[in-house]
Amino acid sequence: MARITAGITTSHVPAIGAAVDHGKTEQDYWKPLFQGYEWTREWIGRERPDVVILIYNDHASAFSLDMIPTFALGCAERFSPADEGFGARPVPIAEGHPDLAWHLAQSLILDEFDITIMNKMDVDHGFTVPMTLMFGEAEAWPVKVVPLAVNVVQYPPPTGNRCWMLGEAIRKAVHSYGEDLKVQVWGTGGMSHQLQGPRAGLINTPFDLSFLDRLTSDPQALRRIPHLEYLREAGSEGIEMVMWLIMRGALGDDVREIHRHYHVPASNTAVGHLVLEALS
Numbered sequence: 001m002a003r004i005t006a007g008i009t010t011s012h013v014p015a016i017g018a019a020v021d022h023g024k025t026e027q028d029y030w031k032p033l034f035q036g037y038e039w040t041r042e043w044i045g046r047e048r049p050d051v052v053i054l055i056y057n058d059h060a061s062a063f064s065l066d067m068i069p070t071f072a073l074g075c076a077e078r079f080s081p082a083d084e085g086f087g088a089r090p091v092p093i094a095e096g097h098p099d100l101a102w103h104l105a106q107s108l109i110l111d112e113f114d115i116t117i118m119n120k121m122d123v124d125h126g127f128t129v130p131m132t133l134m135f136g137e138a139e140a141w142p143v144k145v146v147p148l149a150v151n152v153v154q155y156p157p158p159t160g161n162r163c164w165m166l167g168e169a170i171r172k173a174v175h176s177y178g179e180d181l182k183v184q185v186w187g188t189g190g191m192s193h194q195l196q197g198p199r200a201g202l203i204n205t206p207f208d209l210s211f212l213d214r215l216t217s218d219p220q221a222l223r224r225i226p227h228l229e230y231l232r233e234a235g236s237e238g239i240e241m242v243m244w245l246i247m248r249g250a251l252g253d254d255v256r257e258i259h260r261h262y263h264v265p266a267s268n269t270a271v272g273h274l275v276l277e278a279l280s
């Protein structure tokens with residue numbers, strides 16, 4: 001039987017990917033950011049998950065404003081890095097797990113989640129930056145990946161509660177998959193940041209730290225945070241944090257925080273990173 005062993009949350013700021021691609025990780029500005037991921041890279045090298053269900057959002061790269069699926073599941077054999085305007089990042093093409101992805105699609109849709117099935121999808125920094133943070137400059141990624149793209153770009157995004165319920169349904173689907181697979185679920189995006197308008201540059205460290213704490217101490221409370229509260233407290237792009245609740249819903253009741261990193265700023269963004277072990 002497949003099982004979910006751990007969850008990871010991380011911001012996916014594009015400048016982090018550019019810092020790696022241009023050899024800047026040792027610079028004073030970037031070093032403390034990358035140091036906070038060293039523990040995880042060592043840990044994941046020992047953990048060796050078979051598959052990552054990578055929850056992220058597309059930033060108008062694979063989807064234009066012509067078509068905006070709320071939840072888009074990557075069922076393809078492979079996923080190429082998207083060209084976001086400066087050429088595709090020099091990172092490996094990610095290998096999918098179509099059999100698990102189709103099983104997820106069936107289980108989720110029969111569980112009444114309206115999932116869009118993606119048989120071709122390029123993946124942008126929301127996907128590639130977390131992969132780089134966890135696995136460095138690899139020749140090939142050491143895991144298979146099932147991407148799940150969530151709309152947090154065009155109003156209305158799904159609620160945190162809906163995201164949590166989707167996570168629970170992902171858990172059920174993984175647990176009903178016959179093959180013995182070690183699966184991790186990653187929730188990316190956040191933390192507080194606003195990229196435009198009069199409040200551009202907004203960072204709210206107390207809100208971010210409370211969110212990190214509550215993922216283990218009081219996760220049920222996070223389900224009830226309304227969109228307006230994300231907007232007010234975490235800035236217009238802080239809404240990306242609803243994706244962390246898909247990850248958290250997928251981990252089950254019993255989790256333990258085994259690593260935390262919080263760093264301000266990376267570009268204009270508060271970076272938050274957790275590793276949560278699933279105990280049940």
Ligand code: DHB
Nearest residue numbers: 012013014190267268269
């Ligand atoms: C930026 C973009 C993002 O998608 C994000 O999550 C954080 C920062 C940026 O353009 O700086």
Ligand code: FE
Nearest residue numbers: 012126189240
């Ligand atoms: Fe983003």
